[in-house]
Amino acid sequence: MSQTIVVKIGTSSLTTPDSGMLALSTIASLVEVLSQLRAQGNQVVLVSSGAVGVGCARLGLVERPKSMAKKQAVAAVGQGRLMRIYDDFFTALQQPIAQVLLTRGDLIQRNRYINVLHTFQELLKLDVIPIVNENDTVSVDELKFGDNDTLSALVASVVDADWLFLLTDVDRLYSADPRSNPNAQPITIVKNLDELAEVQTGSSGTQWGTGGMVTKIQAARIATGAGVRTVITQGRTPQNLSKILSGELIGTQFEPQPRPFNARQRWIAHGLVPTGQIYLDEGAVRAIRSSGRSLLAAGIVQIEGAFESQEAVKLCDRTGQEIARGIVNYSHDELEKIRGRQSDEIPEILGYAGEETVVHRDNLVLS
Structure with a gap:
């Protein structure tokens, strides 16, 4: 063969x-x-x-x-x-x-x-x-x-x-x-x-x-x-x-x-170089690991790195263990404003209609 x-x-x-x-x-x-x-x-x-x-x-x-x-x-x-x-x-x-x-x-x-x-x-x-x-x-x-x-x-x-x-x-x-x-x-x-x-x-x-x-x-x-x-x-x-x-x-x-x-x-997992880390609460970790869901702003507890929208980031649990990586829809500065908040609050916080998801499941790969 x-x-x-x-x-x-x-x-x-x-x-x-x-x-x-x-x-x-x-x-x-x-x-x-x-x-x-x-x-x-x-x-x-x-x-x-x-x-x-x-x-x-x-x-x-x-x-x-x-x-x-x-x-x-x-x-x-x-x-x-x-x-x-x-x-x-x-x-x-x-x-x-x-x-x-x-x-x-x-x-x-x-x-x-x-x-x-x-x-x-x-x-x-x-x-x-x-x-x-x-x-x-x-x-x-x-x-x-x-x-x-x-x-x-x-x-x-x-x-x-x-x-x-x-x-x-x-x-x-x-x-x-x-x-x-x-x-x-x-x-x-x-x-x-x-x-x-x-x-x-x-x-x-x-x-x-x-x-x-x-x-x-x-x-x-x-x-x-x-x-x-x-x-x-x-x-x-x-x-x-x-x-x-x-x-x-x-x-x-x-x-x-x-x-x-x-x-x-494979490109997301290995081709891209992550420029930041996003730390998630237990609920978000569970949703991504077990159900393959997108990441929402509500599940984010901490952010590291100076990244822009459409760059690669690592998604980590509270201990820093990487659970996935993906392409982010928001910059570091935008995420600092909306982390921990519900998706329907984002337009009012940012002053414009953003994406519902921080990392969409189609742009996310489990580690």
């Missing part, structure tokens, strides 16, 4: 730890495996890190740059080199590829999100393997994905993937960092991410990468919430992908949550 598979490979797997030079044997193995999966009828997307690392090696830099401007310049040098390598390897196997560079803003605006979705759909119909990276040369801090683990999870959500593979420099998730703790226990299956509260996730794996195990767990939360089975496994052995797809328990697998989302709901 044809499946949609997103594979993310990190800088730590693509490059040698000491020099940051490309690990060509790993890339060759990965290209061979992905081409085989495509030939078997699967739809394949590759999210590849490495542009900054390759740029550093090309320019003779001994450490990853700290400033945004220098990082962007180095990424511009590395991205072309990285794609040249991929194109050479994939062409040898007669597999067409495409470069897709994204910023966070491409997923925040609804029309751009739809354009991204349609581009992926057309590329996959053409039997192309899209190679995705963050557009580091134009990204700004406020609109960065932060790391390619997050980017890959969001791409998996956009394309409605069946699998997300996070290829890294360890073979699976452990209860602690196995490089420094000999008593670390392997974790094979994760049914609920809350089980990992006590796991020591450590920091980024190498000086050349930006991610670490904590970002992979965050990515797994996004992907599994969108119904995507997620796997953390060793990047140096891409052959494991086929074995895992055949049913072998290699790496750490995160079981997907039920997939209730349509494309618009």
Whole structure:
């Protein structure tokens, strides 16, 4: 049966730890495996890190740059080199590829999100393997994905993937960092991410990468919430992908949550960046959780953040636990005036006829 598979490979797997030079044997193995999966009828997307690392090696830099401007310049040098390598390897196997560079803003605006979705759909119909990276040369801090683990999870959500593979420099998730703790226990299956509260996730794996195990767990939360089975496994052995797809328990697998989302709901849940929080009383929480109702002003007890109408917000209970997120019909200032009040009072309070709902149920997704 044809499946949609997103594979993310990190800088730590693509490059040698000491020099940051490309690990060509790993890339060759990965290209061979992905081409085989495509030939078997699967739809394949590759999210590849490495542009900054390759740029550093090309320019003779001994450490990853700290400033945004220098990082962007180095990424511009590395991205072309990285794609040249991929194109050479994939062409040898007669597999067409495409470069897709994204910023966070491409997923925040609804029309751009739809354009991204349609581009992926057309590329996959053409039997192309899209190679995705963050557009580091134009990204700004406020609109960065932060790391390619997050980017890959969001791409998996956009394309409605069946699998997300996070290829890294360890073979699976452990209860602690196995490089420094000999008593670390392997974790094979994760049914609920809350089980990992006590796991020591450590920091980024190498000086050349930006991610670490904590970002992979965050990515797994996004992907599994969108119904995507997620796997953390060793990047140096891409052959494991086929074995895992055949049913072998290699790496750490995160079981997907039920997939209730349509494309618009996935956009609200994962594409948008919340700019505020709205705290609700117990009645409003119950109405949203159990009945899927819209949020009314009467159920709001507190508001945080400077947001405008039609921006995304988190809906939380009194303790701050997020229960849902959605697109709000009022700005922060307007909500401060009408919170706790009945809908029929809103026109008199604001001086104009506003919306009955603060967040309509069609623009609301449970967390």
